[in-house]
Amino acid sequence: MGYASAIKSALFKLILVLLAIALASGIFGSYASCFVAEALSTQRFSARPNSDNGNDVLGGEKTRINWEFQANESAPITGFTLVFPEGTTFNEEDASVTLMDDSGTTPGENDHLKRVPIQTVYSIDNLDFSAKFLNEVSADAYLEIRVQNVIFPQNGGELMFKASVNLANGDIVEVRDLLQINVKSFSFADKLAKDLSEQDWVKAWNSNDFLRLFFNPPVLVSSFPVVMQGFFTALALVLCAYPCAIPLGLLLALMRMSKLRLIRAIGSIYVNIIRGTPFFLQLYVAFFGLPLAGVQIPSFILGFIMLFLNSGAYLCEIFRAGIQSIPDGQTEASRSLGMSSFQTMFFIIIPQTIRRVIPTMTNEFILLYKDTSLLAAVGVMEVVMYAKTIVASTGSITPYIVAAFFYLIITIPLASLVGVLERKLDVSKAANNQVNVLDENDISVNVKDESDIDGSIAPSIALGQTQVTLQEDKNLQNDGAKNG
Amino acid sequence: MDNKEVIYQTVDLHKSFGELNVLNGIDLDIHKGEVVVILGPSGCGKSTYLRCLNLLENVTSGKIYFEGNDITSKGVNVNKLRSKVGMVFQQFNLFPHMNALKNVMVAQQRVLKRSKEEAKENALRNLDVVGMKGRANYLPSQLSGGQQQRVAIARALAMDPHVILFDEATSALDPELVREVLQVMKELAQSGMTMVVVTHEMQFARDVGDTIVLLNDGKIEEKASAYEFFNNPKSQITKDFLGHYSE
Ligand SMILES: Nc1ncnc2c1ncn2[C@@H]1O[C@H](COP(=O)(O)OP(=O)(O)OP(=O)(O)O)[C@@H](O)[C@H]1O
Numbered sequence A: 001m002g003y004a005s006a007i008k009s010a011l012f013k014l015i016l017v018l019l020a021i022a023l024a025s026g027i028f029g030s031y032a033s034c035f036v037a038e039a040l041s042t043q044r045f046s047a048r049p050n051s052d053n054g055n056d057v058l059g060g061e062k063t064r065i066n067w068e069f070q071a072n073e074s075a076p077i078t079g080f081t082l083v084f085p086e087g088t089t090f091n092e093e094d095a096s097v098t099l100m101d102d103s104g105t106t107p108g109e110n111d112h113l114k115r116v117p118i119q120t121v122y123s124i125d126n127l128d129f130s131a132k133f134l135n136e137v138s139a140d141a142y143l144e145i146r147v148q149n150v151i152f153p154q155n156g157g158e159l160m161f162k163a164s165v166n167l168a169n170g171d172i173v174e175v176r177d178l179l180q181i182n183v184k185s186f187s188f189a190d191k192l193a194k195d196l197s198e199q200d201w202v203k204a205w206n207s208n209d210f211l212r213l214f215f216n217p218p219v220l221v222s223s224f225p226v227v228m229q230g231f232f233t234a235l236a237l238v239l240c241a242y243p244c245a246i247p248l249g250l251l252l253a254l255m256r257m258s259k260l261r262l263i264r265a266i267g268s269i270y271v272n273i274i275r276g277t278p279f280f281l282q283l284y285v286a287f288f289g290l291p292l293a294g295v296q297i298p299s300f301i302l303g304f305i306m307l308f309l310n311s312g313a314y315l316c317e318i319f320r321a322g323i324q325s326i327p328d329g330q331t332e333a334s335r336s337l338g339m340s341s342f343q344t345m346f347f348i349i350i351p352q353t354i355r356r357v358i359p360t361m362t363n364e365f366i367l368l369y370k371d372t373s374l375l376a377a378v379g380v381m382e383v384v385m386y387a388k389t390i391v392a393s394t395g396s397i398t399p400y401i402v403a404a405f406f407y408l409i410i411t412i413p414l415a416s417l418v419g420v421l422e423r424k425l426d427v428s429k430a431a432n433n434q435v436n437v438l439d440e441n442d443i444s445v446n447v448k449d450e451s452d453i454d455g456s457i458a459p460s461i462a463l464g465q466t467q468v469t470l471q472e473d474k475n476l477q478n479d480g481a482k483n484g
Numbered sequence B: 001m002d003n004k005e006v007i008y009q010t011v012d013l014h015k016s017f018g019e020l021n022v023l024n025g026i027d028l029d030i031h032k033g034e035v036v037v038i039l040g041p042s043g044c045g046k047s048t049y050l051r052c053l054n055l056l057e058n059v060t061s062g063k064i065y066f067e068g069n070d071i072t073s074k075g076v077n078v079n080k081l082r083s084k085v086g087m088v089f090q091q092f093n094l095f096p097h098m099n100a101l102k103n104v105m106v107a108q109q110r111v112l113k114r115s116k117e118e119a120k121e122n123a124l125r126n127l128d129v130v131g132m133k134g135r136a137n138y139l140p141s142q143l144s145g146g147q148q149q150r151v152a153i154a155r156a157l158a159m160d161p162h163v164i165l166f167d168e169a170t171s172a173l174d175p176e177l178v179r180e181v182l183q184v185m186k187e188l189a190q191s192g193m194t195m196v197v198v199t200h201e202m203q204f205a206r207d208v209g210d211t212i213v214l215l216n217d218g219k220i221e222e223k224a225s226a227y228e229f230f231n232n233p234k235s236q237i238t239k240d241f242l243g244h245y246s247e
């Protein structure tokens, strides 16, 4: 899987997500299911993950095969043959067969099994890996077979093994269990990471503890496409939730300014609860509470709902402040023309409000986008969650640095956009003043007599003052009314 | 004037804000084509009276009849009344997100349900009346105060109002911008528009006003024709008030 296909699959996810279909997380375990067959029953057939993210089995990289089975033959097993998939290389070095003895332990407690190594002679014929036991093995043995240094083909795929066991009575019994391992192709990023880790400058770089921990080049490269999957999830979440939150915020703002006490109360209770409690806590309540109450919602959808509900409350306050910042004169002018309160709100007040609150709304988008990281705590596979899994498997902090990159790539351009928008408002004010100055030359009305002009100045100054006090009185009264 | 049709009839109008009695029994008839100028010291209730006339304020007691209908009774269609009563404010109150043309069109379309073409044609005609047709595409922020106020007048005119209320339409303007607005108002008066004008422009009141009303403490102190009012005031308060301006 190269970068291109990584992007393609992530985009595909994005689309699914936009259709509000829950995402099956992109990681498939490499474990085969257990099937009961006649000769034996395979309990586990797997390859050890060898990718930097610690989850995948990659082609072209060394791994180790584990095969555990419960023999249920009448005759003891004396050996086996495992046929590897085409294109796989392996050797018998360090291969081992171990008898797991559960005598004296309670079943299920695998950790307490006694491990008894079995002397084995191996032989390899092309893809056939055969083993002959030198020790006696009982008919109901539980065996674990390990083959080291296995390298699967680079292209990966769902690789099938075949196997047979030799019994003491000379029979050879085919194993019917599905022996399958899902091998991921060795991605471009993984290859690059591998090449990097072999370079001298990288070794020198990594000899510094700080640099290795935070900026380890191979980890940086290999975790990038993985964390990017989380980036698309986070982006999809916020791009779904935010546009939905805008009408909710508007509705809540109108509710909070309603004439009806009950509507006002509902609006303010909602907003105060959402804004008055940590989003983290809200997530815990929803993600752990709802399943207990028998409500099962896919985590992506629930994450979307929670972001939507949360952002709606914050947008409400942004809109309310915006609407209240529009001078009363606008409402009065509109109403005096005969427009209804509804028409006034939608044609006069809200369009002006939107213009004023776009910078704050952009900030709210930034906050909401960053808040998607909290969903990691409840298992949504977003940026931090992906980074965390790689950190857990590599012990390097570098994936978190990659995660930071995926936040900054959105937040920095938006923050500078806010700056531009705010400056633009200032610039338009300055431009207006200029226009006014220019227009003074335009006036072509004759001055009749000087006293007339003087007469108009004095009262207008006095008026200006009364106006101010009047408005303050009104504000006080409004506040009083709100508090009451 | 008394033989003409009465547009507004105010009967014993009272208005108080809580404890504060602002209007204390106003009786006034306003006739079709009449220009009534309301004078009075700051805080005497001039604005409040105008705002009662188009129900921007609810009256406390008394009656207001508009074209014979009691508009203080319950169930009055407030929006319909307001669409027939233009109002021009001290602060212009143009809609800043719309250009001059849109400012004049919006209520025609939303309230009178005129088609876009009709509203536009009508808007341009009224902008022409106030000498602002050339700036139809300007935003309010790109216009001077006087130009904004003229657009505001066109906005009121475009509704084909039966009466226009002016609340200190020139008080917020720089002195050199006052004239262009007064000129428009004067032409409007000459065209026969019914107007109720609150102003501090004595020259305008004298030249354009038919009836002058002096409000003091929420009551009509003196009401007379413009000539009588300025040349032969009866009340001492009127004399003092006029004396204040002639200094
Ligand atoms: N909404 C209101 N709430 C409370 N008091 C108000 C309100 N509006 C006006 N008032 C008060 O009513 C009185 C009259 O106000 P009004 O605006 O009518 O005066 P005015 O004659 O227009 O004065 P000015 O010449 O200063 O405009 C003032 O004392 C004012 O404080």
Ligand SMILES: [Mg+2]
Binding pocket: B046, B047, B048, B167, B168
């Ligand atoms: Mg006033």
